[in-house]
Amino acid sequence: MIAQSTAPLHDEGLQFPVAFGHNKTDVDLQLKTLTLEDMAALFSKFREGKEGKKEGDKNGPYIIPAKFGDNYRNSDNIRTWSVATLDLDDKVFATEAMIREQLSGLVYFAHTTHRHLIKVPRVEMWRVYLPYNQPVPPSLHEKIQARLNALFPGTDDCTEKTMQFFYLPSHWPGMGHEARSFNTLGEGELLNPLTFDPAPVKGASRPDEWDGSAPGDKTPKTPGQYSDWLGKMLEGDNLHGNATAVTASMVSRGLDDATIMSVFQAWRPTLEEARDLERVQALFGGELQRLIDGARRFIAKNEPAPGKDFDDFVLSQTADAMEAEMDADKYVIARMAIFGQSTVFYGDSNMGKTLLTIHQVAQQIEAGEIDGSQVYYVNADDHGRGVVQKQHLAEKYGFKMLVPGREGFQANMLRPLLQARVKAGRGGGCVVILDTLKKFTDLMSKREGTAWGNISREFVSAGGTLAALAHTNKHKDDDGNSIYAGTADVVQDCDCAYIIELVDDDIGTRTVVFRNIKARGDVDRKRAFSYTLDVPYPEMFDSVQVIEDQVLERSRERKVFADTLAKHHDAIMHIQSLIREGVTKRRALIDRGYRNTNFSRAFITEVLDEHSGDNLLQGHRWKCSKGPKNSLLYSLLSGGSESCTTGTTEMGESRSAEEWES
Incomplete structure (x- = not known):
């Protein structure tokens, strides 16, 4: 037990x-x-x-x-x-x-x-x-x-x-x-995580780590000891996989090729009886030597040479020399993406993350802050017409575009290309924009996320710059904010990350804000943009503007105002109809307001209070006054018809964008 x-x-x-x-x-x-x-x-x-x-x-x-x-x-x-x-x-x-x-x-x-x-x-x-x-x-x-x-x-x-x-x-x-x-219902106890501590079992560590020695022991073993372990490892039907694991362990413990071969040869008759003869012959016909050679290459790459100590790996390059290789402190995207860093922008579909990223990079190219010939936009998430539109921009501003399936390029070539730049010492000055990141790594896999983080870190450490676009989760957090899709590994491994939130989508113009969730360096905690909707792409691109804080706040207020009216629309219409019927006392309005409807009593009360006042432009639709015996009576405001829920003047005329901004 x-x-x-x-x-x-x-x-x-x-x-x-x-x-x-x-x-x-x-x-x-x-x-x-x-x-x-x-x-x-x-x-x-x-x-x-x-x-x-x-x-x-x-x-x-x-x-x-x-x-x-x-x-x-x-x-x-x-x-x-x-x-x-x-x-x-x-x-x-x-x-x-x-x-x-x-x-x-x-x-x-x-x-x-x-x-x-x-x-x-x-x-x-x-x-x-x-x-x-x-x-x-x-x-x-x-x-x-x-x-x-x-x-x-x-x-x-x-x-x-x-x-x-x-x-x-x-x-x-x-x-x-x-x-x-x-x-075993009724036969035992539920697992207690605070006290669960099973007694050690011989062979209880991972089978590719245990050979009867203490964990971590790399003392060379005798062929007999290894042949015993080999017998256990080959009980399954994955001959190649088990042989790979045993071979790697033997090499890591310092056995030479001849000893390893002798161990396997000792088991050859048993293997030929238990396994397909042709498969065993392949193992001893050259495959085993390849496994040994591969294990030695892996260990040579991941372990220090004998006799090496910390002092052998201390940086020898001076700080001045390292700074000379790095680019000056400047931005690929103004106030958001710093040269020599990895930045990720998360946003919902059709939020404008591609439009705004390319626009801001183009602005930096025009300003002479970055070299357009060193900017590579990898467009892996677009349709044919979209590729043409982006190519027009690439030709205009001087950056370069790569598209999977065109000119022999494929998405799986990205990682080797980044590593080749690093190996050749050509990372400095190179800016790579990935649209979208999920085309190059599995955002749901921690293992893939970690592997991508290692590659991107090598690239930016060599002076390169990465800007990746990714999607948000369709669900919001408890505060109603967007959250990034996938595991946390990408955010943890990058230098800077933003989530794009919709602020306003009214009167033909969309306003969004980039909300910073991670920063290393002098970047803005939020940065807002607007652009025109329902126009040809070149006009939409040219319409992009940076929004100042005051304008952004007014856009937020408009959004809250419109959302509240939309949320309360049906209840407002219902209350207005009751008041027209002569139901004007507060208690009667609340009682009649929720009966035989899908509205709760609390919701009707909330709507009644929220829209009570004398200013239509603040969302008020009725006013409250005192009646006999301190009762509260409600009457409709003139021009408060709910046919206009996005804000009207008292004359019923739509308010212009300029009036809203004033």
């Missing part, structure tokens, strides 16, 4: 927040709560999946056993975890008896997974869900997952990822009779 230090027995009425999705591409989650009994039913019901070698064969409904801030699938939205999970695939050789032994004393739900008994040899494959006895923050959840995984050598460590979903039970076509599930 796993010691947990007086973890409480489970509560039958306990609720566990979880999230569901329809399939792996579905990021709009259904947020629900489950009881233990709900889980017992959920994890014992199997659907028939498809037959295939890729993930598509099991693609279907999934669960993320966590509480989310909103219903968008993003690691930043996870507040707490409700359940820990084990993914026991073909490298574990798990059985029901083994699961029961290792998890004795805990409440859990276990079911076979899609490829259970499909691989050769027929290997059992299980998933186990262990509910927590309390909400668990993500950082602690990852540690608990690592401890659980250590109980089963070879466990898939995907469960330790910040964002991981799990397919609901399914079975291979025609294999429903082999699908199994069981649970």
Whole structure:
């Protein structure tokens, strides 16, 4: 039994927040709560999946056993975890008896997974869900997952990822009779994250790290010791993958090629009996030597040479020499994107992020602040006419445009091109604008986000400049502000980031504000622009203007005014009709206002108070006066017809843009 230090027995009425999705591409989650009994039913019901070698064969409904801030699938939205999970695939050789032994004393739900008994040899494959006895923050959840995984050598460590979903039970076509599930409800305790500390199990570390020695020990081992480990590593059917892992570990511990070869040769007869003869012959016919050579190249690249110390890596270039290689402190986009930095602009579709970025870069080129011939706009998110429009601008202002599928360029060439610039010492002065970033990296993947961050950091460290455009999440935060789409890695790894918010979209002109969410250097915390809508692209481009703070504030007020009238429109019309019918007392208006309608009493009261006054231009539609016995009576304002909700004069005439600005 796993010691947990007086973890409480489970509560039958306990609720566990979880999230569901329809399939792996579905990021709009259904947020629900489950009881233990709900889980017992959920994890014992199997659907028939498809037959295939890729993930598509099991693609279907999934669960993320966590509480989310909103219903968008993003690691930043996870507040707490409700359940820990084990993914026991073909490298574990798990059985029901083994699961029961290792998890004795805990409440859990276990079911076979899609490829259970499909691989050769027929290997059992299980998933186990262990509910927590309390909400668990993500950082602690990852540690608990690592401890659980250590109980089963070879466990898939995907469960330790910040964002991981799990397919609901399914079975291979025609294999429903082999699908199994069981649970230990009533037999144990919920997992206590504060006291859970399983006893160490021999071989419990990752199988590609453990060989019977203490963790981190790189002492050279004897061939016999390695051959024992090799036997365990080759129990699965992935001969190449297991051989790669064992070879890399041998090389890292200092074994020479001859010793490694002898270890593998000792197992050759066994492998030929257990595996396809042709596959084994390929391993010993040259593949093994390539694995050894590849491991040595990797280690040589990522480990210091023998005898090297900190002093060997201290910078030898003087600060003056380094400054000479860097560009002067100037802006690629005035007051927002600094030369030699990585900047990301997040905005909703059709918000104008491309228009405004190109316009502001063009302004800097015209002002002589940057060299247009060193500006590369990578347009990977445009239609044919849009490409032509951008090419006109490129020819006019002297920057260069790259388009995937044109002139032999492809999106996957970007990273090698950036690295080539760095290697050749040609990063300085080079400005690369990416439209949009999702075409070059997976914004939903932490691993991809980290890899992109490393490449972009190398480029800007060499004097290059990156400006990337990306989308916002369709959901807002609690304050109604836009939030960036994807994981936090891109924002964490860049130098500067802005989110573009809509301020006003009235009278044919759109006003937006760039709101800074990360800064390194002297950049504006907010910067606003306006541009004309519904005109040809060249005119729209020429209409872009920087908006001063006072004008921006008036635009914000107009937006709030218009939004409030739009939100209250139906209730205003209803109250106006009641007043015309002679219902003028406050209590009667509120009572009649919400009865037989979809309005709440509180909402009718809010609208009645919000639009009470004597100034139509401030949104007032009726005025209040005292009646007999201190009663409150309401009467309509002249010209207050709700047919004009965007602001009218008392004569009913529309107010012009110039009047609004005054």
